[in-house]
Amino acid sequence: MTVHADPKGVLTGTHFIDGDHACCEGALAAGARFASGYPITPSTEVVERFAARIPSVGGVFIQMEDELAASIALQGAVWGGAKAFTVTSGPGFSLMMEHIGYALMTETPCVFVDVQRGGPSTGLPTMPAQGDMMQCRWGSHGDYEVIALAPNSPQECFDLTIRAFNLAEKYRLPVMFMMDECVGHMTEKVVIPPADQIEITPRRLTKQAPDEFLGYKADEDLVPDIAKAGDGYRFHVTGLTHNEKGYPSMTVKTQDKLIHRLQDKILQNADDISINEEVDLDAADVVVVAYGITSRVAMKAIQMVRDSGQKLGNRKLRIGMFRLITPWPFPDKKIRALAGRIRGFVVPELNLGQMSREVERASGGLAKTIAVTHAGGTVHSPEEIAEAILEAAR
Amino acid sequence: MSVTEIRFAGFGGQGVIMMATVIGKAACIFENGYSTMTQAFGPEARGGAASAQVVLSDQPVLYPYVTEPNILVVMAQEAYTKFSPEVRSDGILIVETDLVRVTTAVKPGVRVYGVPATRLAEQLGKKMVLNIVMTGFFTAVTGLLAAESVRNAVLDSVPAHSKDLNLRAFEAGFAYGQKVLEGSVTDLATV
Incomplete structure (x- = not known):
């Protein structure tokens, strides 16, 4: 199910902007109204633009004390009902790994943007690399599947950021948006269509009554519906192995069922997710x-x-x-x-x-x-x- | 497929990146071409040398960087020294004549054009618009893009309160370029 984009966040027109700015516009068009970041070259321009644009669109940008805080603040925003993302580069991405695992385990729909630069460590802050491709797949501990997108132009930074948010909502996971410094800092023509031509996947909010709601009972597509804090639903969110209620249940059986579902919800829907x-x-x-x-x-x-x-x-x-x-x-x-x-x-x-x-x-x-x-x-x-x-x- | 590689170089604060933005925008938004603009990032982009690269094409641009510029625009001696050997032998070198002395021999075949862009900008009352003077001059001597496209790109790129001044800067540079082409101005500072 899709809806049209909220026109407030859509800067319809033809622009000459770089990939970082286009990524920000994609996030705004996708409905992102919260970003927490610890800005780092060469990704800074994404949140710089977001910080400038969000007061007039309506939302929040918060510069946190470090990447650990940035990568978990956004997850709080998601459970509060917002679409949210963070933006970083290699050194920050390394620090975010624990919370990427948390988002995977808790099935928190969100987007992590990594504008890749030369590594390891602080490496080459202003120069391109593609050295985080395995890190975005395997960087957090344990077994899981991810979705990653890799744009090759500012136009795709716009288009695919929207797709990243849509996939995050549909499959409930953190989607990895793997840019590189070259694409991020390259300026080209970017066409932003009218809001009614942009398809947005809304959050899969549960239709069940509060007393029947099970926060981690999956649908046929292996993805559970979600509740929003403040809507009268009781739910529990934990990084511990949990049952359908969301409560810790650290048994071999629960682990087996949960971890296989987290894997299979991506693998079984790979044809829908994958574009080449x-x-x-x-x-x-x-x-x-x-x-x-x-x-x-x-x-x-x-x-x-x-x-x-x-x-x-x-x-x-x-x-x-x-x-x-x-x-x-x-x-x-x-x-x-x-x-x-x-x-x-x-x-x-x-x-x-x-x-x-x-x-x-x-x-x-x-x-x-x-x-x-x-x-x-x-x-x-x-x-x-x-x-x-x-x-x-x- | 026709590809034109252009490098703009000078000091930080001269508006080098803005020139590249205007030319890139003129080509892909106000004309039907494709353009990719990249700029030098890093410590060198603050204060010291500044440079930006634009690749124009009638097809989508694949390789994003300039390797052998068809056109080099330099507004500082340091930039001249660093980049002038790169220009293709059938290329164009454009210099700010008050700031750049064409000291070393450029490749035979390279056409060299000069404009005192800073001085012309000062005559308009604001030194800051030297980059748009240079953009007007560039438009005239290269003939690469229609003047109307570049004019529109200038207007699209500058704040509302300075549109008029920038437009006058563009026209001053453009008129100077036309005079240079006619041969009525030759004040290139060569030794």
Whole structure:
């Protein structure tokens, strides 16, 4: 079920803004009315704009004392009925891991924006990297599934932030919005449509009577409906393993049921969640798998190889592109199917090999995977990706 | 596919980023092109050197950074020294003549244009608009974008109370550029 966006938060028009600002506008359009943050480069502009815009839209921005506080304050706002998010970069993202786990366990719908910079530690504050892709998947302890999105332009920072909020509400979990410094600080045209053309997923508020309500009894889609504080419902929220009532129940049986449900609500709905851009995959010899800013550099590399007239036998080399718009959940089935009919994958990313391992795992040895690694600080040169494409074709 | 790479460079406070924003906006909002603007972030962006890059294209821009500019606009000697060797041999170099001395030999084939943008801005009563003077000059000598598009982008980018002043700054730079093209002005500070 969707509704139209609240026009108060929608800055309809054509803008020339950077990815950080576009992300903020996406959050406002999606209905976010609370953000708690501990601003950090290169994500600062997201909350800077939010802090400037929210008084006239109606809502709250609060700069907390640190990332631990920022990442839990927003969850209080969610249980109070608001749509909420926080914004950070690598060092702050590391500090937020405990509370990301809390949001996963308590099924708190919210969005964590990570504008990735070079790491580890304080690393390269003003320069791009994509080194948090595994951290956003596995960074908090225990077993769980996440949803992550990776925009490759300011326009997508707007569009996909809305999608991130919608997925958070539909599946009740913290959604990871994985930008990179390059996309965050890049200024391009961003078109914001009228509010009545923006589809918003509202909170799945329970329709049950207060005395019948069970806060963690899941529907058919494995997601429970939620109650809002102050509406007369009694509910209990805990990071401990809990039963359908939300009360701690630390038994093997409850743990097994709960943890499998948290996993399955994502995996069983993966087809609904997952979006990828698939370019020229039919009859491709080599497929480049990329995301974020690297996908654009990779497309340039593909054009370079095509323009150079590279041949495979007596015909032109065919190169496709599989862009991970939602790196998580990983599109296992699609990569496996491709692996069965191509020569190899090329996976450029601004890290020393993270999503490339997933491509390798999912392809199950049916095709080779060439990782084009980069420690971060800038983007790849298209030439190095082009070289890997030729190697994969051999 | 036609791609034009432009770098704007100078001191912090000269409005280098604003120039890049106006040109980028003119191309993708007031004309039907695509543009991507990036800027130098970090300690160097405060006070000292400032630079911004714009890539214009008739197709969506893939690679976001400038590698070999077709056009370089410099408003400080330091920026000139650092960036002038990058310009393509069929490119254009635009300098602020009172602030930049074209000391080293640029690649043969590079067209060099100069404008005393700061002085012209001072004549309009506000030094601050030197960047818009330069933007007007850029528009005239490059012929890359329609004057009307850039004018609209200027008006769209500056506060309401300074629209008139900025418009006059744009026209002053544009008129100077037309004179330079006609050959009636040649005050390029070369040695």
